[in-house]
Amino acid sequence: MLNTLLSGDLPRSRTLSVLLLVVVLGLALAPFITTGARPLNTAATICIYIVLVASYDLLIGYTGIVSFAHTMFFGIGAYGVGLGFDSPAPAWSSMALGLAAALALALVLAFIIGLFALRVRAIFYAMITLAVASSFAVLASQMSEWTGGEDGKTFDVPDLLSPANEFGEFMGRIVDGKVLTYYIVFFCAVLIFLALLRVVNSPFGRVLQAIRENEFRAEALGYRTVLYRIAANCIGALAAALAGALMALWLRYVGPRTTLGFEVMTDILLIVVIGGMGTMYGSVIGAALFILANNYLKSLMAKAAGAVAGVPLLESALHPDRWLLWLGILFILAIYFFPSGIVGKFRRQAVRPGI
């Protein structure tokens, strides 16, 4: 059963299994083991980032494509839901329409970019996607009558999901529309993640890995590598758009900074590398660590900065806003010393116990 669910791709390390179990159980029970809005928000963000990063891992870790346009697809999905709900009386049908349009747009864009740019070398593709994504971000903020411009758009959701809609109390938390929304996000995230796991462990996924390892050889074996890469690009884009849709549903807000900004792209890169490229599970561990660090490391750093107050550079280096400095350094070290990330590290330990 579990084996089927995970497509035969088990964690293959005891420590890793325990960690994954902790994360999954923590997320599944988040509304009831925590109190207040902030932890729930953290948990929902983790769910969404797991999907977003897993879909990016399909590209970078499994196929060896470096794309900077992933946030564009994330944003398309978010705007699809946002614009679908954007009316005085939000309806599910218009949201479904918006989401369908967003998925179609993401698919078409991913296909076109892939068709044009995936024939060329990795570096070209990285540069071209960077250019396309930044133009898209500018476009989204300029078409302000539609998208709300830089400020973005806040919208209402149907009454079923609104916090005013209370179902009763359970284990100390009032189960309301917000908790229901959380579970929609959680279960959608689980489903998409399992689907992606299925994709990378299918024969199709093996071909992608073959392309990553040696494109020339894969081509010689008779696989049309360009088609496979375009397909991977499209699947990644669709999953990212779905993650964006969940983000919009959760935040009830769409704006360029939360979905299209380059900061989101650097977050994805940091998570996928630190978690472990080409492992899928890396996205779970990485996203959980990263979002928790984002929310709680800062207060720790504030304390550390207080302790070294007066030491000129060190104090500002430990300022809570500088947390990216330390993650950036960790990122570079990760690429050198453990390129398969946290997950790879655990798996290697599991293979050679005692070392």
Next chain:
Amino acid sequence: MPSVPRDTIPMLLVPALMLAMLPLVGSMPTWVTLTVAGLAMGMMIFIMSSGLTLVFGLMDVLNFGHGAFVSVGAFAATLVLVPMQGWLEADSLGMNLAALGLAIAMAMAVTAVLGLVFERVIIMPVYGQHLKQILITMGGMIVVEQLIHVIWGADHKPMPLPTALRGAFVLGDAAIEKYRLLAVAVGVLVFIVLTLLLNRTKLGLLIRAGVENGEMVEALGYRIRRLFVAVFAAGSALAGLGGVMWGLYKETLTATMGGEVMVMVFITIIIGGLGSVSGCFIGALLMALTANYAGFLAPKLALVSHIVLMIAILLWRPAGLSRK
């Protein structure tokens, strides 16, 4: 020595574009203003891209962190500009330019040293591995941008223009900002120096040979590693120079200012053809001019003008302007 016939079509593109836009823009003064603004912008982008394209051509390394060097250059210039406030505010072109020259020297020195360190620490272990290169140079960019915050604080920093460079010349009905003329002059100077260096000196010969076939140069007994490092430092120094020019143009400095222009820099080197200084020069001018004209003629189109230009040029010459 019989030489290959010169490929003149790309060179004609820039004047052709300028002339073609004259009737569309309609009024001569507006056209002059737009064209000068476009040229100035193009020159600044050229300065920032030239280093990157050379580094790529010679070492097959694309430094995604190049933008951070632009920011560092601009911030390093304030190390000179702030103490020399008096010279900048004096109403004498000589004193203004002297202070600016010193600031530029400072910026280039700092970014060259940073480039050396960056090459040694960040890039050297991942030569030949493109995926890791892209990731690690992005990581380097994050760290350097954060370090700028650590050293210079997180606030925006003002970078006022020297007194003599403020304002505009009025030429008939057309207003031409003085600083833009300076930017054009510096850009042309950099282009001439680079072209002469690459085409008329032994060092340039080695660099060009290295771009074509590095192994052969090595087999002839030259230490190509040293050449790599020198070119990387020089490319970083050019980014620093571009940063000073760009900072004075924007008049405020932020740590992400370099990252923000990287998109234009990348498009420039793609349409110019990776590794080609002259292609990069033409590409930068074309892109900035197109953006300016499009911004005036069809503001909505201006947002995607870079992409349209890139697609058009790549459809014509898939490997960029400099490669047939």
